[in-house]
Amino acid sequence: MFWKIFSVILAATVKTLFAPAMGFAVNLSFGTTFAATTIGGIIGFVFFYFSFGFGLNIFNKKKKSHPTQKQIKRARNIINFKKRYPVWLFVLISPIMSIPIMAIVIRRFFHNNKGIFVLSLFAVALFSLVGCLIFSPIL
Numbered sequence: 001m002f003w004k005i006f007s008v009i010l011a012a013t014v015k016t017l018f019a020p021a022m023g024f025a026v027n028l029s030f031g032t033t034f035a036a037t038t039i040g041g042i043i044g045f046v047f048f049y050f051s052f053g054f055g056l057n058i059f060n061k062k063k064k065s066h067p068t069q070k071q072i073k074r075a076r077n078i079i080n081f082k083k084r085y086p087v088w089l090f091v092l093i094s095p096i097m098s099i100p101i102m103a104i105v106i107r108r109f110f111h112n113n114k115g116i117f118v119l120s121l122f123a124v125a126l127f128s129l130v131g132c133l134i135f136s137p138i139l
Contacts, residue, residue: 004023004026004027004028005028005032005036007022007026008020008022008023008026008028008033008036008037008040009036009037009039009040009043010040011040012036012037012038012039012040012041012044012099012128013040013041013043013044013047013099014044014098014099014100015098015099016037016038016040016041016044016095016099016124016127016128016131017095017096017127017128017130017131018131018135019036019037019040019041019128019131020033020034020037020128020131020132020134020135020136021131021135023036023037023132023135024135024136024137030132030136033132033136034128034129034132037128037131037132038124038125038128038129041095041099041124041125041127041128042121042124042125044099044100044103045099045102045103045120045121045124046103047103048099048100048103048104048107049103049104049106049107049117049120052103052104052107052108053107053111078109081109082109082110087110087113087116087119088119090105090106090110091106091116091119091120091123092123092126094106094123095123095124095126095127096127099124102120103120106120
């Protein structure tokens with residue numbers, strides 16, 4: 001039983017929306033599957049968020065002091081992206097892609113907004129529930 005739950009948690013660290021299918025395939029209950037996918041998704045998000053932040057700190061120490069024209073243009077595109085799309089929309093849509101991509105993009109572009117981290121954890125739990133409702137066996 002432990003290994004079944006552990007495998008669902010590991011699957012949920014990368015893809016929370018589709019991990020409940022695995023939980024129901026190994027005959028876990030709805031509550032157990034929901035708890036395992038939520039825990040796995042949160043663990044995956046926190047791990048990738050902070051490990052990418054650590055990598056960014058190392059990269060930023062080696063960065064040049066004067067930006068090039070290419071870097072300036074890229075920074076302007078990022079600012080336009082932030083102005084064009086609301087952050088909460090991105091956070092609620094991104095778990096469909098994958099947890100690592102969501103964590104990396106949020107850490108890279110929205111790390112100054114502290115509420116985004118909590119909103120992202122809520123989005124992971126919400127998509128875990130949606131996945132459980134979609135893939136739950138109908139009896």
